[in-house]
Amino acid sequence: DIQLTQSPSFLSASVGDRVTITCRASQDISSYLAWYQQEPGKAPKLLIYAASTLQSGVPSRFSGSGSGTQFTLTISSLQPEDFATYFCQQLISYPWTFGQGTKVEIK
Amino acid sequence: QVQLVQSGAEVKKPGSSVKVSCKASGGTFSSYTINWVRQAPGQGLEWMGKIIPVFGTTNYAQKFQGRVTITADESTSTAYMELSSLRSEDTAVYFCARVVSKSGSYSHFDYWGQGTLVTVSS
Numbered sequence: 001d002i003q004l005t006q007s008p009s010f011l012s013a014s015v016g017d018r019v020t021i022t023c024r025a026s027q028d029i030s031s032y033l034a035w036y037q038q039e040p041g042k043a044p045k046l047l048i049y050a051a052s053t054l055q056s057g058v059p060s061r062f063s064g065s066g067s068g069t070q071f072t073l074t075i076s077s078l079q080p081e082d083f084a085t086y087f088c089q090q091l092i093s094y095p096w097t098f099g100q101g102t103k104v105e106i107k
Numbered sequence: 108q109v110q111l112v113q114s115g116a117e118v119k120k121p122g123s124s125v126k127v128s129c130k131a132s133g134g135t136f137s138s139y140t141i142n143w144v145r146q147a148p149g150q151g152l153e154w155m156g157k158i159i160p161v162f163g164t165t166n167y168a169q170k171f172q173g174r175v176t177i178t179a180d181e182s183t184s185t186a187y188m189e190l191s192s193l194r195s196e197d198t199a200v201y202f203c204a205r206v207v208s209k210s211g212s213y214s215h216f217d218y219w220g221q222g223t224l225v226t227v228s229s
Contacts, residue, residue: 034215049215091213095168098152
């Protein structure tokens with residue numbers, strides 16, 4: 001199985017901060033990576049797919065980059081509604097796997 | 108607008124089975140590929156398997172092979188996930204989600220159900 005390791009697991013930041021979350025794959029996954037945001041008690045919401053393509057309707061402060069084994073999700077200016085947990089997911093080989101999550105909390 | 112609406116919360120005894128439904132609307136169900144993902148309390152996301160309703164073909168995560176059965180009924184635009192031999196570790200929220208295919212490869216999960224809490228307790 002392909003392991004996805006996110007760092008950090010927990011992040012404390014302030015409104016307006018630039019935030020970067022990393023997702024490292026245990027083997028080459030090309031660009032078959034998606035990012036999701038999950039608020040407590042809700043289903044995940046798609047942010048980015050194909051490593052860097054912004055899903056329609058998602059604010060442009062979110063961006064993704066990377067390929068192969070190293071990926072990043074960047075929030076250019078953190079907003080109050082961005083405090084949530086973020087997951088990466090690979091879809092290149094079964095079983096499709098997710099990172100363990102990064103919880104972004106208010107400083 | 109595509110919507111996936113799941114059945115309500117369940118409480119089950121260890122050793123029993125649970126069947127969760129996921130009804131789709133707002134699109135063409137036969138063109139979907141529906142996945143099941145679970146999330147134990149305070150934990151991450153775990154993919155269980157998927158089905159292509161128009162073909163009835165399934166893929167399951169090895170971890171759940173033999174215990175999970177995913178089916179679909181095109182006449183009602185509904186997908187089902189049945190998990191058997193339940194144990195306390197199966198207590199989780201179960202989500203259905205649609206996966207998008209681009210250029211012949213799967214890309215991302217764009218629509219999700221609201222989740223169904225399954226509690227396994229004696």
